[in-house]
Amino acid sequence: MKLIETIPENFEVQIQKITGDNFLKEKLESLGLYKGIKIKIIKNNKVDPLLVKVDNRRVSISKGLGLKIFVELL
């Protein structure tokens, strides 16, 4: 398992685990980010938030939150 923040752009991953408080976990889940779902990393650089694509939906995740999402490369 790797942290989502370590995955370079354009790679596809599968979410394995989301840690942290239930509040943000639920928020992520409601946008379609939950265990088992496959997503694509669209943007990942040092300063900006993460940008991922789940289905056809683009979701931006702030830096700190990205430290709570564990993934496996596909």
Place this chain on the structure above:
Amino acid sequence: MKKINIAFIGNPNTGKTTLINTLSNSKFKIGNWPGVTVAKKEAFVEYKENIFHLVDLPGLYNLSKISDDEKITTEYIEEHEPDLYVNIIDSTNLRTNLLLTIQLLKEGVPVLLVFNFWNDLNGLGKQIDLGKLEKVLGVECISLEANQTEYREKLLEKINCSLKNKKRSTKVSSSLPARAIVDIIVDKVEKKVPTDKVSVTDKIDQVVLNDYVSVPIFFIVFFLLFKITFDGSAPLIDWIDQFINGFVAKLIVTIFTSFSVPKVIGSLVIDGFLVGVGTVLSFVPLMMFLYFFISFLEESGYIARVAFIMDKFMRPLGLQGKAFIPLLIGLGCNVPAIYSTRTLEKKNDRKVTAAVTSFVSCGAKLPIYILFSYIFFPKQAVFVTLSLYLLGMLVAISWAWILNRFIYKDASAQFVIELPTYRWPSMIVMIKSAFAQVKGFVKRAGTVITVVVVMIWALSNLPYGVSPRDSILGVTSRSVSPIFIPLGWGNSWQATASVIPGFLAKEAVVGSLATAYETNLTESTNEALTDGFIPNVLKQCVLLYEAVIDSIKAVFGGLVPGVFITDYSEDKKLSQLIKQDMTPLMAYSYMVFNLLLISCVAVISAIRQEFGQKFLWFVILMTVSTAYVFSFIVYQGGLILGFI
């Protein structure tokens, strides 16, 4: 006729509000960023023998109660029993949208599924078998494009049909969790052919969110917004101004003279009402342009990107990128900006953002800057105005840092936000949205501002026969004005008199100022209409035509702002009177004071409603003291630096 309640529900950005607009011709605010509908809104449509009562519920991703805007919808479901739920689904995002649908069906309520953005499926290599989906779910489905009126009849008929059938799904009652059901269904009904095509949104994002150019693009976009707003509206502002003073005023004088109306009434109508309300109304084109472009940014999907772009600047201040959205909405009006803080997850994030939103200059403050900067800085008017907007933003951001650091320490800088698909905004929708906002502006001009300017007129003419300086208004304002002498403009009692009505509505400031300055009961200088009525009307039409041409030229003309300068810089009576009393430095100080003062009573009540009385007092104290201190620094600092 029978009233039928229909609730519109769906994920954010699926086009609920657009669909209701298409159905009902009502003018809801629409935007392409999550959380536009933060309070429930209604519209009515007559169809056949029924009246459809359409309820637009705030968008939500699922039926749990996470943020405040989602609570409105979940509470509605618990407390109401509408005849039908219209669940709008973004066809391009079936998997993520269907979660809410399944939860809704599990509640056992009657549902009609509307698949919006149907035509976009092809480009993504996707196909959805609606017939199969209808069978699997046991409810009716319809595909359409929400912004196209040709689907209106089809949808109304379908709604009517669903109402008669009263179908409730019995098929989604299994004990499986909703998400598992979604996965099973999507695998059954959605086919996807992999395509190498990069979608338009991804292409645009490669540029707009690019590491190097995203920030320059952001500034260019907002520079263009203001440039076009100022230059495009200037010729039209001039036209309305001369229409009111050169035509309506003269027409009234002509009528009053022929009916021998007493001079007091003439003065009330012309120097009180017409000068005050007319000055406010002359800024209608400015509002129209501003709201039009803000609605363009909202609808296209760019506003949500701003959260992404600005995050790197906001995070060191303890605020999240998403908090920048209410600040941008605040450029139009602070009231929806306060409500849009509901999309922020944490209460303290909301409080900090709502508190500093008051420093973001709303559209109603713009007439003050335009008036004063064209009088005192005719050549640099646009840059002076832009400097005020920038100052407002800087103060807002500085306060956000202070509040985060010392008061609301546990505000979190974490967020998650959907960046919607870019959509080319529909011209009709943008014009409708701008009209709806301008209507509010005109309505205030007709109500609050009329009352204020008539009161200002009366108070500046009583006791009867004295000079305005010795009138009730003059004496009272002069007794208060020493407080404002350190800010420079305290010597002008008219300026002091205009600040108080500014608490009611900032549009009232220019109105009150104009009335207080121009009121002149004893010697009315207005002339009667010459050359007859019809030739004058024709002349006005020609002038309007020229103004429209000038406006178009200005919009598409050079990139340097300020090609056109409004008449306020020249020989207007109001300009001369203000110039006698103030220096450029005093004028700038006066503008800064108005910029930083809380916008209006509507903002005050919005803050009280959202955060309570105690927080409201805090915000009022914060804005009033900030306005005073900054105005003081500008004036005294300016004096030291040798400005006058």
